[in-house]
Amino acid sequence: xxxxxxxxxxxxxxxxxxxxxxxxxxxxxxxxxxxxxxxxxxxxxxxxxxxxxxxxxxxxxxxxxxxxxxxxxxxxxxxxxxxxxxxxxxxxxxxxxxxxxxxxxxxxxxxxxxxxxxxxxxxxxxxxxxxxxxxxxxxxxxxxxxxxxxxxxxxxxxxxxxxxxxxxxxxxxxxxxxxxxxxxxxxxxxxxxxxxxxxxxxxxxxxxxxxxxxxxxxxxxxxxxxxxxxxxxxxxxxxxxxxxxxxxxxxxxxxxxxxxxxxxxxxxxxxxxxxxxxxxxxxxxxxxxxxxxxxxxxxxxxxxxxxxxxxxxxxxxxxxxxxxxxxxxxxxxxxxxxxxxxxxxxxxxxxxxxxxxxxxxxxxxxxxxxxxxxxxxxxxxxxxxxxxxxxxxxxxxxxxxxxxxxxxxxxxxxxxxxxxxxxxxxxxxxxxxxxxxxxxxxxxxxxxxxxxxxxxxxxxxxxxxxxxxxxxxxxxxxxxxxxxxxxxxxxxxxxxxxxxxxxxxxxxxxxxxxxxxxxxxxxxxxxxxxxxxxxxxxxxxxxxxxxxxxxxxxxxxxxxxxxxxxxxxxxxxxxxxxxxxxxxxxxxxxxxxxxxxxxxxxxxxxxxxxxxxxxxxxxxxxxxxxxxxxxxxxxxxxxxxxxxxxxxxxxxxxxxxxxxxxxxxxxxxxxxxxxxxxxxxxxxxxxxxxxxxxxxxxxxxxxxxxxxxxxxxxxxxxxxxxxxxxxxxxxxxxxxxxxxxxxxxxxxxxxxxxxxxxxxxxxxxxxxxxxxxxxxxxxxxx
Numbered sequence: 079x080x081x082x083x084x085x086x087x088x089x090x091x092x093x094x095x096x097x098x099x100x101x102x103x104x105x106x107x108x109x110x111x112x113x114x115x116x117x118x119x120x121x122x123x124x125x126x127x128x129x130x131x132x133x134x135x136x137x138x139x140x141x142x143x144x145x146x147x148x149x150x151x152x153x154x155x156x157x158x159x160x161x162x163x164x165x166x167x168x169x170x171x172x173x174x175x176x177x178x179x180x181x182x183x184x185x186x187x188x189x190x191x192x193x194x195x196x197x198x199x200x201x202x203x204x205x206x207x208x209x210x211x212x213x214x215x216x217x218x219x220x221x222x223x224x225x226x227x228x229x230x231x232x233x234x235x236x237x238x239x240x241x242x243x244x245x246x247x248x249x250x251x252x253x254x255x256x257x258x259x260x261x262x263x264x265x266x267x268x269x270x271x272x273x274x275x276x277x278x279x280x281x282x283x284x285x286x287x288x289x290x291x292x293x294x295x296x297x298x299x300x301x302x303x304x305x306x307x308x309x310x311x312x313x314x315x316x317x318x319x320x321x322x323x324x325x326x327x328x329x330x331x332x333x334x335x336x337x338x339x340x341x342x343x344x345x346x347x348x349x350x351x352x353x354x355x356x357x358x359x360x361x362x363x364x365x366x367x368x369x370x371x372x373x374x375x376x377x378x379x380x381x382x383x384x385x386x387x388x389x390x391x392x393x394x395x396x397x398x399x400x401x402x403x404x405x406x407x408x409x410x411x412x413x414x415x416x417x418x419x420x421x422x423x424x425x426x427x428x429x430x431x432x433x434x435x436x437x438x439x440x441x442x443x444x445x446x447x448x449x450x451x452x453x454x455x456x457x458x459x460x461x462x463x464x465x466x467x468x469x470x471x472x473x474x475x476x477x478x479x480x481x482x483x484x485x486x487x488x489x490x491x492x493x494x495x496x497x498x499x500x501x502x503x504x505x506x507x508x509x510x511x512x513x514x515x516x517x518x519x520x521x522x523x524x525x526x527x528x529x530x531x532x533x534x535x536x537x538x539x540x541x542x543x544x545x546x547x548x549x550x551x552x553x554x555x556x557x558x559x560x561x562x563x564x565x566x567x568x569x570x571x572x573x574x575x576x577x578x579x580x581x582x583x584x585x586x587x588x589x590x591x592x593x594x595x596x597x598x599x600x601x602x603x604x605x606x607x608x609x610x611x612x613x614x615x616x617x618x619x620x621x622x623x624x625x626x627x628x629x630x631x632x633x634x635x636x637x638x639x640x641x642x643x644x645x646x647x648x649x650x651x652x653x654x655x656x657x658x659x660x661x662x663x664x665x666x667x668x669x670x671x672x673x674x675x676x677x678x679x680x681x682x683x684x685x686x687x688x689x690x691x692x693x694x695x696x697x698x699x700x701x702x703x704x705x706x707x708x709x710x711x712x713x714x715x716x717x718x719x720x721x722x723x724x725x726x727x728x729x730x731x732x733x734x735x736x737x738x739x740x741x742x743x744x745x746x747x748x749x750x751x752x753x754x755x756x757x758x759x760x761x762x763x764x765x766x767x768x769x770x771x772x773x774x775x776x777x778x779x780x781x782x783x784x785x786x787x788x789x790x791x792x793x794x795x796x797x798x799x800x801x802x803x804x805x806x807x808x809x810x811x812x813x814x815x816x817x818x819x820x821x822x823x824x825x826x827x828x829x830x831x832x833x834x835x836x837x838x839x840x841x842x843x844x845x846x847x848x849x850x851x852x853x854x855x856x857x858x859x860x
Contacts, residue, residue: 277425326384340387350367435495440461455511512615524581761775767795
């Protein structure tokens with residue numbers, strides 16, 4: 079138990095920490111600011127992360143008429159796009175997205191698929207490798223001006239350039255028309271973000287339709303046209319506008335869509351309209367179309383068509399669903415004083431799960447996301463069950479989660495369904511309202527949304543089994559080899575381990591910020607500020623990073639650099655602990671302590687054996703050989719010792735005298751950043767009396783040396799153990815080095831009877847086969 083030789087030495091140690099730990103640099107600078115990585119602030123986007131005084135964005139308004147061919151599973155349509163140039167630039171051409179060309183026979187996605195062969199390959203894998211017969215790409219039949227004149231255009235895979243007769247100047251608008259058609263994919267065979275499902279039992283189809291019309295690309299201040307090809311992972315970047323969409327479907331179909339229904343009297347029965355009115359103030363979902371009514375429709379024969387017309391204001395996209403199999407329920411809520419109709423469309427195959435949970439989950443999601451971001455402004459929010467496992471659009475989303483045929487389901491199926499509904503409905507906020515560029519940065523919508531999904535799940539049910547959000551749930555990914563990881567700040571099409579990288583890691587990072595780095599109050603205010611600033615606008619990563627710091631006064635550049643721009647992992651180790659007390663200089667205290675230490679020292683093996691083997695020493699035989707030192711006790715307290723102590727204490731202040739007496743415990747901890755990711759140190763102290771204390775040491779502990787530091791901890795009670803991250807807050811990937819003294823990791827193994835069944839050799843096998851054949855050939859006795 080080392081002791082300081084004087085109080086002055088103790089104070090010097092605390093004032094000037096060890097040079098090797100604090101005054102050297104590890105060769106890296108993980109606390110460097112991000113200025114060199116972030117774009118320069120300007121009048122469009124400020125250094126605070128807010129839109130600038132000259133911020134602008136384009137606008138695209140649509141009038142669309144589309145027809146569903148239920149016999150051929152095909153779409154045909156025509157649209158008028160009115161594009162308004164609110165930029166300071168003059169545009170000689172416009173770029174339109176043709177996302178359906180992902181299913182074109184000459185698709186880049188199909189051509190660039192990678193795969194490997196093995197000795198055994200499933201049929202489905204081979205089907206994906208072989209060129210498909212299905213042709214699902216857009217057939218563009220006409221591109222014309224508003225007055226019907228043909229416009230020059232060039233199709234480059236999933237992008238189409240429309241050349242304007244006259245360049246479009248600032249503050250000018252242009253209208254043009256496109257006619258198109260395409261075949262709808264069987265979603266269960268050719269996976270996509272929309273498609274149909276066929277039900278052989280009743281010979282009906284269920285359609286979930288999206289990316290069904292040519293859509294304007296984004297033109298922005300930070301990159302010009304976002305016309306990167308759609309390869310499948312990088313989703314969409316779209317401008318806001320107003321939509322009026324007419325959908326012609328079989329007369330017995332129920333159609334749901336983005337926006338509000340404009341012609342209910344023409345497409346709904348009087349009973350259905352009355353039920354909708356009843357649902358506005360209902361406390362639980364009201365059936366607009368019951369299961370019995372849907373089953374009756376399943377067996378009917380379609381007669382003619384109906385056209386459903388929907389309108390939506392200030393949205394970035396439009397999607398819809400259609401089937402005669404649909405059950406439809408609805409429940410109205412108020413959000414920030416405005417009515418929101420929460421609805422679900424699902425076939426009977428979705429019950430009982432869907433009728434019990436879907437619309438309730440929609441309502442809960444709208445309320446919870448509104449609390450953490452901005453109030454939901456749209457009039458409806460819809461969840462649709464069909465073949466698409468999970469995909470989002472303004473006011474409407476497609477979700478999986480189907481019980482077994484007998485109506486039973488596992489806990490995983492139940493919570494998986496609730497989670498996907500929360501996630502996809504939550505996308506109304508990210509990116510449908512806070513409109514980030516998904517083609518470039520998947521994490522800006524999926525990661526932020528997955529974080530809010532975690533918050534919403536936890537408010538749905540206590541201890542909800544969330545798959546993502548908790549730091550402990552990302553540890554397995556963070557442990558993987560760096561060659562199998564990419565930074566979060568990677569283009570959507572180049573991300574490795576897509577789900578972990580774009581969903582799990584950013585969601586976990588935000589949870590770590592909220593719970594450990596910033597605290598809930600600072601984080602929640604900053605996160606809400608970001609949502610408020612960029613609602614119905616086009617934010618970039620820099621806008622998010624800057625806003626989170628600007629609204630909290632917390633320097634987070636180290637965090638963005640480590641979690642978003644790098645692939646380091648959190649692994650902090652307590653390598654060693656040294657224990658000190660202050661030397662009181664009081665001989666009656668210090669000498670007694672040393673006497674006890676000496677008495678407690680074990681005898682060596684030689685000393686123990688010598689006591690038995692050596693009966694008498696020379697000095698024992700000849701006492702006259704003894705002198706002063708044979709009876710001298712260096713630890714005996716003398717009057718001279720007491721006088722020196724009295725003289726020493728007279729020169730100290732009362733506070734210094736008390737410091738000598740208070741018996742403070744000093745522990746020097748050697749901390750090693752094994753994983754490379756700098757993080758706060760969460761330290762749990764367990765005292766000799768069984769009580770515990772948590773100390774939260776800010777990340778700046780590592781600022782002088784990113785790899786190794788020493789930290790002195792002082793306590794009034796003796797400590798028996800130190801543990802890092804006891805509540806699993808930091809995604810530490812190796813808990814075995816988190817405790818001092820080291821604690822064995824508990825586990826169990828299974829005993830089994832070892833046996834090695836003997837296998838026949840080829841000669842034996844041939845003999846067995848021959849005997850078997852002879853037995854089979856022998857005629858039976860009658």
